[in-house]
Amino acid sequence: MGTIERKEREKLEMRNVILKAATEMFLQDGFEKTSIRGIAEKIEYSVGTIYIYFKDKTELLNALMEQGFQKMMGVFKELKKNEDPVVRLKKLGYAYVNFGLKNKEYYDLMFIMKKPMEMSEDKKWVSGMNAFNFLSETVSACMQDNRLRFQDGNSANLAIWGFVHGLVALYTRKRLIMFDQKRIEKDIYDAVNNLTDAITK
Amino acid sequence: MGTIERKEREKLEMRNVILKAATEMFLQDGFEKTSIRGIAEKIEYSVGTIYIYFKDKTELLNALMEQGFQKMMGVFKELKKNEDPVVRLKKLGYAYVNFGLKNKEYYDLMFIMKKPMEMSEDKKWVSGMNAFNFLSETVSACMQDNRLRFQDGNSANLAIWGFVHGLVALYTRKRLIMFDQKRIEKDIYDAVNNLTDAITK
DNA sequence: TTCGTTTAATGAACTATGTTCACTATCTTT
DNA sequence: AAAGATAGTGAACATAGTTCATTAAACGAA
Numbered sequence: 114m115g116t117i118e119r120k121e122r123e124k125l126e127m128r129n130v131i132l133k134a135a136t137e138m139f140l141q142d143g144f145e146k147t148s149i150r151g152i153a154e155k156i157e158y159s160v161g162t163i164y165i166y167f168k169d170k171t172e173l174l175n176a177l178m179e180q181g182f183q184k185m186m187g188v189f190k191e192l193k194k195n196e197d198p199v200v201r202l203k204k205l206g207y208a209y210v211n212f213g214l215k216n217k218e219y220y221d222l223m224f225i226m227k228k229p230m231e232m233s234e235d236k237k238w239v240s241g242m243n244a245f246n247f248l249s250e251t252v253s254a255c256m257q258d259n260r261l262r263f264q265d266g267n268s269a270n271l272a273i274w275g276f277v278h279g280l281v282a283l284y285t286r287k288r289l290i291m292f293d294q295k296r297i298e299k300d301i302y303d304a305v306n307n308l309t310d311a312i313t314k
Numbered sequence: 315m316g317t318i319e320r321k322e323r324e325k326l327e328m329r330n331v332i333l334k335a336a337t338e339m340f341l342q343d344g345f346e347k348t349s350i351r352g353i354a355e356k357i358e359y360s361v362g363t364i365y366i367y368f369k370d371k372t373e374l375l376n377a378l379m380e381q382g383f384q385k386m387m388g389v390f391k392e393l394k395k396n397e398d399p400v401v402r403l404k405k406l407g408y409a410y411v412n413f414g415l416k417n418k419e420y421y422d423l424m425f426i427m428k429k430p431m432e433m434s435e436d437k438k439w440v441s442g443m444n445a446f447n448f449l450s451e452t453v454s455a456c457m458q459d460n461r462l463r464f465q466d467g468n469s470a471n472l473a474i475w476g477f478v479h480g481l482v483a484l485y486t487r488k489r490l491i492m493f494d495q496k497r498i499e500k501d502i503y504d505a506v507n508n509l510t511d512a513i514t515k
Numbered sequence: 516t517t518c519g520t521t522t523a524a525t526g527a528a529c530t531a532t533g534t535t536c537a538c539t540a541t542c543t544t545t
Numbered sequence: 546a547a548a549g550a551t552a553g554t555g556a557a558c559a560t561a562g563t564t565c566a567t568t569a570a571a572c573g574a575a
Contacts, residue, residue, distance in 0.1 A: 161536085164534070225483070275484060283475065307469045361562090361563085
């Protein structure tokens with residue numbers, strides 16, 4: 114009898130109902146302001162129910178993070194078309210920053226927040242690793258063609274990721290207030306272009 | 315009679331007692347884990363007392379942030395000795411990252427945490443501005459000598475700050491787990507050197 | 516010295532949060 | 546139909562930040 118299968122399906126459905134509500138609230142108000150009680154109220158179930166499907170708030174957050182990485186990879190995949198690795202690298206930098214600026218809450222979760230990284234550093238980073246590997250391969254291809262002003266690929270990976278992350282992080286955490294706020298987003302994109310120009314040849 | 319003066323002195327003393335306890339707890343456990351109740355207990359006063367001297371937890375945090383910026387400027391001042399602006403810039407990048415890695419809690423407060431920036435974006439950034447101006451002047455000097463591979467100073471400021479911040483931020487927020495954890499700190503310093511080499515001439 | 520006034524200090528109480536768990540109600544299997 | 550399994554419940558607990566009526570002490574004027 115397919116009872117077990119149906120139950121499992123229902124369990125998954127319920128999980129998705131919670132996740133969908135959580136995603137909506139999270140994208141609107143951020144993770145901190147998204148309370149378990151709020152989610153419960155939204156889906157018209159009791160608080161306790163949420164804990165049947167998610168161990169704690171962090172597990173909920175992991176699921177959201179996974180969504181974020183999938184979304185990011187969706188953007189990156191498009192870049193594989195570009196055959197010249199330097200072009201690919203430049204567009205990757207741009208796409209990364211663009212993702213960060215257009216998906217602040219996801220970006221926060223994926224790369225800034227403390228919470229999700231406090232535990233199980235493995236499973237949730239499978240998809241995160243995909244994104245990193247994409248950078249890594251592109252950098253590697255650039256190095257092979259001797260088109261990067263770097264000694265080794267490892268250092269280039271770190272430098273480039275650090276760079277694009279830094280721009281997004283400083284901006285979303287409101288530390289760039291000494292720059293002209295009308296032009297700041299354009300300035301950030303310019304900085305990406307200028308720096309990628311400076312380190313490639 | 316000097317009663318008023320004495321009272322004011324006592325008030326300042328009490329403020330400092332609170333601040334000292336808060337600093338100790340904060341540097342040991344971070345801001346989130348430092349509770350008002352914890353501070354009160356440590357100085358053997360009641361919770362309410364703390365609210366006489368600090369409007370809320372954010373004001374306490376502002377005071378800590380101020381300390382952090384002062385500490386950072388103490389390091390930066392030493393770099394003024396270097397007359398070659400490119401040397402100064404390179405050492406500045408190194409010093410910035412070094413400050414971040416050696417003072418994680420302060421760095422977190424100053425450049426990563428959401429809390430302090432949610433309100434009064436002015437007063438608390440006077441000292442922060444000093445640090446930024448130091449970078450800005452150094453970059454400006456490099457540009458004047460045509461030693462930077464950048465179109466304009468503004469973009470260079472943004473790029474360089476973004477870069478060093480990104481490295482510290484990714485590391486302290488545990489996002490660099492795909493790198494060899496035994497070498498990662500050295501790799502970060504290497505990345506700083508390699509990138510500053512790449513963008514200067 | 517005494518007495519009204521000011522104010523530092525108190526800590527119980529309020530709000531909000533994540534989390535747990537004994538209990539109920541419903542569904543499944545025998 | 547009875548027994549067993551389990552989804553769902555919501556009161557209760559722990560821990561936060563914050564407020565405020567109340568107390569006690571210090572102060573200054575008479």
